[in-house]
Amino acid sequence: DQQVKQNSPSLSVQEGRISILNCDYTNSMFDYFLWYKKYPAEGPTFLISISSIKDKNEDGRFTVFLNKSAKHLSLHIVPSQPGDSAVYFCAARDYNTDKLIFGTGTRLQVFP
């Protein structure tokens, strides 16, 4: 039972354009959502998070949007840069257990 889903395994975007990575979840007990970026041979790096009481959080080129009614969140990267090429994981925190549940990741490739 996949509680956090990233339905697009890969995404290819031109440098300077917007990258939009999507994530859907099923558990209403998730109260916090995080995005991690992972380069090969490295551990995931925390990128940005959002509390379930908010619908938007922005940090520089990265913005996360949360639509609770649709149980959907997205990460926007504007403008995309070649250094953003990595695997992006969406994660959700279960309010009851504090566990982080991860999606399967989306591989973003930003080309010149």
Added chain:
Amino acid sequence: GVTQSPTHLIKTRGQQVTLRCSSQSGHNTVSWYQQALGQGPQFIFQYYREEENGRGNFPPRFSGLQFPNDSSELNVNALELDDSALYLCASSLGTGNTEAFFGQGTRLTVV
């Protein structure tokens, strides 16, 4: 930062393995994850102030320890082929996991 050792390891089915993690200084919580190929990290368990504080769907042969000096261990007994994965530890201040910092992982191969 968070460091893990070793970076790569090959073990034979049935053996036991110990993976190590050094948490970020001052962090009192460490969580361990298993990441199989093509999957996201799966929560194994969490330790808070040297006590287990939550466990995922992993059998008892997966066990852990957390020490007062910001270090921790993941032990796996009776290794199975399916245990082959990247094992990640993450440290945080408090159990909330709102900003957990990950190590680079240990790639375990069971043959």
